[in-house]
Amino acid sequence: MGVRLNKEPELKNPVMLCGWAGIGNVGLVAINTMRRLVRAEEFGEIPPYEFFEPSRVIIRNGLIEELRFPATKFYSYHGADRDLVFLAGEQQPVEAEKAYEMAGMVLDVAEQLGCRRVYTTAASVTMIHHTAKPRVWAVPNSRHLIPEIRHYSNTVLMSEATQPPATGEKTDARGGAAAGAPSGEGTITGLNGLLLGVAKYRQIEAICLMGEVPYYLQGAPWPYAKASISVLEVLGRVLNVPLDLSELKDMAEKVEANIEQILDALAADEDLPEQVRIEMERLKNPRHTQAGPITEAEKKEILDHIDELFKSEDRP
């Protein structure tokens, strides 16, 4: 079952922007926000049946009315300088071969519409504090794109990402959606990474933009809007599309208030191990945080405690 296009939009100089659900929903929120703000028009979808299980059924008075699947939809926008194609995926395929198949289908559309470049959007899990402004990690699929990326504001390459930035927060070189190292080595899991690779294979320029998400929030049930804002600020400037991000900023403020509540609840937990308590105190005072060592065991303990809190409370 191939891509279903309701129509084939006539586009000039188009660029494709992709976002799938993932950690903090950074990419999906960014893409959905941008395509809503510019009023992009839906023009096609990748039928979900081969990729996803149904997520919800609606049965009324004995009659089956609807079976819902996670959607993967294409939208188009006619801009002043160039046109944009958006791809928003509510879920990523679980099986690697299916993810590869989907990446191929997305790039088929990109090629069909003449897209010269693809941006994917995602999260990078780092030791940033939630009160700090997330940076954007950028990974291109071709070396010749690096000089251009160096001109993007608030953006770092993987090789730069491990150096503690001026605000004093730490970056995590060990894990997450992307792992940086001084040599610029790491991995990008999921479709955002895969799409870069498949695009490279097809000789299409692609750049993955990843907004930083604090490692202790990677399992949080709400979107980390702050990272999406950072990604959109970069995209807006690069593509010369003015974006009013006030709604997303409101959401980010609400999320931050929730995080503060969670951290207060965690601090009030009498069973909290002392070492974890000390680390939580450090997190509460990010400007005094040194890029000092935190062991994997400490990190795991903090994550376990936070995950328990997420599971026990019904939050947005």
Place this chain on the structure above:
Amino acid sequence: MNPDMFRFSSQPQLEKSSFMIGWAEDAGGVSPETVDRIVKAVDGDSFCRIEPAAFFPVDGVTVQDDVAQFPESRFFYSEATNTVMFRSDEPQTHRYDFLNGIIDLAQHYGKADAMYTVNGLASMIPHTASRRVVGVYSGPVMQGKLRPFVSAGMTWQGTPHISTYLLWLAKSRGLASASLWVEVPFYLSSFKDFWAIKAAVSLLGILLGRHWDLHDLDELIAGEDEMFTQLRKDDPDIDAKIRSLEAGELLSRQDQLELVEAVQSALQERG
């Protein structure tokens, strides 16, 4: 129809057959027991199976009760009732292809005019209550056909069961279908609920125009009733919980757990 998906051992001539679908795991054992009993009652012959490699992990076997298990998806046919019964483990991967394959076989090979799935529905009812059958239908025609035999139409939103997924696919491909859900007391959902099985077998008998001999099921029900009578006599707390259910009251989570544990112990003791 993907011919690689099926392995035929014979090719009976089918015309306007009814398809009955049962899954190996189900609340109260309703789905597998019902299909097994109907296959036996109509002297059904296995004529086709689905090749498992595309739908199940085949890198080893699971062992249950000291015996190696392997996923099975098998079609049976009864010429006398013009019925095809399908009994299968639930596929672990490519469920869309698997379910479409069943519909392919029903439409292209069986020229089916109806498909039924039967399942148990864990409910907050006591074992002494009659087992209602709740229906979900592909359309109003099927609903009208089954209305005299089914207690109510289901209203529900949530993650779909595989039978509901099949029903939706059948509906989208124009095959009249119904999903029949027999209530099972929640404390019997991990065991065989013979009352619910009897209700399901009886209903499918009506749909096939057959009258089954259900004597052995009656005996099993009598044995289960005896066990419950003894349990209630021995444990006044459990008796009180069942009485609450009989009065239409809801049990707390803790009471539900205690009831499940007590019934589990009693059934295991009885073997």
